[in-house]
Amino acid sequence: MTDDASTRRRKPATIRDVAQAAGVSTATVSKFINGGQRFTREVEERVTAAVRDLGYSSNPMARGMITGQTGNVGIVILDICNPHFTSLVKGASRVAARAGLNLLFTDTAEGHTPELAMLQALSRRVDGVIVSARVSEPALEWLQHAGLPVVYYGGHQPGPGCRSVGSDNRAAALMLGRHLRDLGHRRVAYAGFSGARWSAERWQGLQDAFAGCDSALRLFDVEAAVAEEGERIASSVLLCAEPPDAVVAYNDLIALGLLGQAQALGLRVPEDVSIAGFDNIVYGRYTSPALTTVDTASELTGETAMQRLIERIRAGADTAPLPGGHDTLVARVIARRSTGRRAART
Amino acid sequence: MTDDASTRRRKPATIRDVAQAAGVSTATVSKFINGGQRFTREVEERVTAAVRDLGYSSNPMARGMITGQTGNVGIVILDICNPHFTSLVKGASRVAARAGLNLLFTDTAEGHTPELAMLQALSRRVDGVIVSARVSEPALEWLQHAGLPVVYYGGHQPGPGCRSVGSDNRAAALMLGRHLRDLGHRRVAYAGFSGARWSAERWQGLQDAFAGCDSALRLFDVEAAVAEEGERIASSVLLCAEPPDAVVAYNDLIALGLLGQAQALGLRVPEDVSIAGFDNIVYGRYTSPALTTVDTASELTGETAMQRLIERIRAGADTAPLPGGHDTLVARVIARRSTGRRAART
DNA sequence: TTGTACGCGTTATCAT
């Protein structure tokens, strides 16, 4: 038993150890590891054996110093507990893993650090980053200036050469609006979240849907895109002087809170009021009634964003200054039982 | 306009650039950056100015080569989409951020790579890792052997000197069982997930609760801890020859599926059957009836695990071979409307 | 085909 089972960290074998064990030079080992060259049968076997015996794998940091690549990609999320973002991370994680890249995850809601400093720190540890959180103007500028490969989630266009991924929120809201309109709704409340960039777009889409028909749309605002906020504003939305016959929430979490509270207040859904949200989070299926929503392809969004990011990283080696662009993912209304037909007005 | 706004990545300033600009040596700059020494008013100002002007920050890889530290910590999760794990990550992320560490996230469900290889690759890029996924025996051994600081989620004890965090599942299930027993339930089904280590512990706890009373407990098994699986086995659990008057699921996701499907099958919850789960995921509040569950302090678990990990990392420098141990977090039954009183048996 | 030697950016050691 020469092997002491202590918890002390033992130092991994270096390329020199392998070279020595195999009786070749470090250069030979390096070329062997990184492929791209053929060797004598003899040498090949000895190196293979040495690598195996010593359990060698190259030191990512030392390698990174030479190549300028970290082998990591970053993803900056506002709040991982929002299932929409969770799925986004899931999709991104899958593609990254497949490409042999590690995922550096940052939840901005947890950072006491100012976001600019956070991004600067992150930028040295990754080859590129997906930004899905709202970032300040200076941070955006710095990111642009630093030349780090970035893919934005959402229709951000902070200049040409920028890459972004997301669905057309105005069109999505238009679809949902038409669904409600076709069901006979005319008095619609929108529980928006002005802290998010797209809330306004969704509000626009809703207005588009009801344009030219005798309707009353009203805008409310929550302070965070969470279920608790949906609960908080429920009574002010539902029990006002001229209550709506349908409520659209900025996202499913808010809708969940509204739905629960509506029922607690004695309203029947959808008989008294229809409720709908955005994102098609899986838990919308398990409320009763199940929640009508708009699927925004969360997981596919993450996958696509990561693919685009990897493209940009790979291209970074070349001289081509890769053009920007936007991937628009198709949204889709998922009609469930929380929205129902309204009788024709008297 | 000397500043070309192209997307090309520009090289960050090095410590040598700063040294030259400030008219001092690199050693001085290094000491200045890392603090811990006093300088001449003169030097201090010049270095500060140079750092600011050049926007210098040290290269983590180069620094890591010397210090042997990466500044990253890893977290290995089975499935980020399970809200329990999402919260775990959230908690861990918070503590890591506060400690200035970056979080390297790995979802094993997405890895085509065998977990051992995945862990080996990860181990070179982090200073320590939280393992929350079930890992194979060889992977466990390798981890132990490598001497990388590790904190396990759950009552893993792969030897002394190991650190782990988790709640007492048997005790937690005992509590839930007593709750059901006190409500008058005697025929209880457990929808376990034998793929998870604790499922057996929870089953044990349930049996403990009903020991010595005339009861019938029955064990079912799902193939994944997801809502769809709860739906899948619902009919076989609920519509069998001698149906249960209460069903306990391995976790809330399975319970959600069971609850939805039970209602779809025409059963009233809790009048016809009580349903309960584990983890206290937030969406259990928004079903109707709301889901009775056992809170396992998901977020606190993540925080605690990360704190323990950081302790181990910091101690790694010293010679003390830090003792192992287990943090037991207190679980708590959250009784909601999905469990109800049963009439005394005839 | 294989080996030598240099440089990547930093910290630590030792001398001043």
Place this chain on the structure above:
DNA sequence: ATGATAACGCGTACAA
């Protein structure tokens, strides 16, 4: 208090 310099582990021209 400050400076010179040797590592750290690796990739890669260049020489052989």
